Amino acid sequence: MAATSARTLKLLSILGIGVTLTAGELAARLGASVRTVRRDIDTLRDLGYEIEAVRGAGGGYRLGSVIRLPPVVFDEDQAVAAAVALQTVPTVLSGIRENAARALNTLHQAMPARSRLHAEAFTVLSARNYWEFPGPPIDADLVRVVGGAINRRHLIRVDHPGDGRPAPLTLEPHALVVWAARWYLVAFDPAAGRWRAMRLDGIRPHPTHTPFDRRDIPHGDPVAFVMTAHDRGDATAAWPCHGSAVLALPAATVARFAPGGSTVAYETETTCRLTLGAWSWPGLAGLLLTFDADLTDVEPAELRQALRSVRTRVGKALRPA
Structure with missing residues (x-):
């Protein structure tokens, strides 16, 4: 009886993630016969769970809609x-x-x-690592409002910083992306006719309850879109040292690999300005050198001096013993 109950609970756990599986596939996962699986499905139905039989190609069994919250079953x-x-x-x-x-x-x-x-055994404590460049935690209510609009496909109005003062925008929200502990909204701006990646902590959303039709996100992937968007609303994080340089790389490339808490400004098709901070001027110089690209217009003077110092140290290291 205990083995039967455990197997039935595992069956409920498998179906609970929303998959549709044949009796054979379920039997393979449970290590039981097809006949046993069908008997367990009947048991779940007797307990009030709506197990649907889906016919045709791609058919099988799936957990249907429920009018009450079933017990949560975890393996x-x-x-x-x-x-x-x-x-x-x-x-x-x-x-x-x-x-x-x-x-x-x-x-x-x-x-x-x-x-x-x-x-x-998996008790963990979280600590900040300075190489992660994380952003501060975001308010859960903000995520709830925007996430609800995404799920319901409702337009939202947001106050978005324009030229020095907030400008109202009406957006079609499509996805939320968390990257380097920073939350981004991927949305289409109908008025401008373009897609936007926006820092979620930089907007104030207002629900409209007005529906919209979903569109195809650029690259077919909201994560890829956020990672390559240089104008995603990032701001330079607080560090003891701040500097910038023009890199001989496209803005989309630098935006993808720039540390969190940095900003990327478009210059030309093949160049952009990267502004970032670090714990020291040599540390900042080292971050710029990781891009393996020509640097010009380096500011401020302390950063230029740090690059000279790095060049001197590297030269010494390469001398014959």
């Missing part, structure tokens, strides 16, 4: 993933730390002893 690997996510989410979302801690405690209490020990 050990899913429990570990949930536990780690609940511990790390406060690094990218503010106002959620207490709720995440409560959810993690609830998850641990609901687990069998063996699974709880397995999940608690």
Whole structure:
């Protein structure tokens, strides 16, 4: 009986992620016969779960809509993933730390002893690494408002910094992207006829409840679009040293590999200005050199001196012993 119950719960866990699988595929995952799988499906149906049989090519079984929230069923690997996510989410979302801690405690209490020990082995603490250049956590309510508009395909109005003062924009929100602990909105601007990548913490969204039709995102991937957009609304992070240089690389290339907390300005098709900060002038010089491109118009003088010092040190290192 215990083995049957465990197998049935695992079947519910598999179907709970929204997949459609044949009886044979389910049997292979459960290590049981097709006949046993069908009997377990009947058991779930008797318990009130709507297991749909989908006919035709690509058919099989799937979990249908429910009128009540079913019990959440995790296997050990899913429990570990949930536990780690609940511990790390406060690094990218503010106002959620207490709720995440409560959810993690609830998850641990609901687990069998063996699974709880397995999940608690993944207790983690988050600390800032200066090479990550992370942004500050973003307000969870802001994510909720914009994410709701994306899911419902509703236009939003945002106050967006224009030439020194906020300018209202009506946007078609398509996706949220988190990169280097920074949240970006990928949206189409109908008035300008172009796509925008915008820092989520730089806008104030207002729901309109007006529907729109989804469009094809450039590159077919919102992440790729954000990573190559040089005008995504980034600002230079606070560092002891700040400088800039014109790099002999396209803005889209530099935008993809520039450290978080830096800005990229378009100059020509083959050049752009990178502005960034670091803990020291030699550190800043080293970051610029990682692009392996010609540098011109380097500012300020302290950064130019740091580059000369780096050149001298490298020259000494290359001399014969």
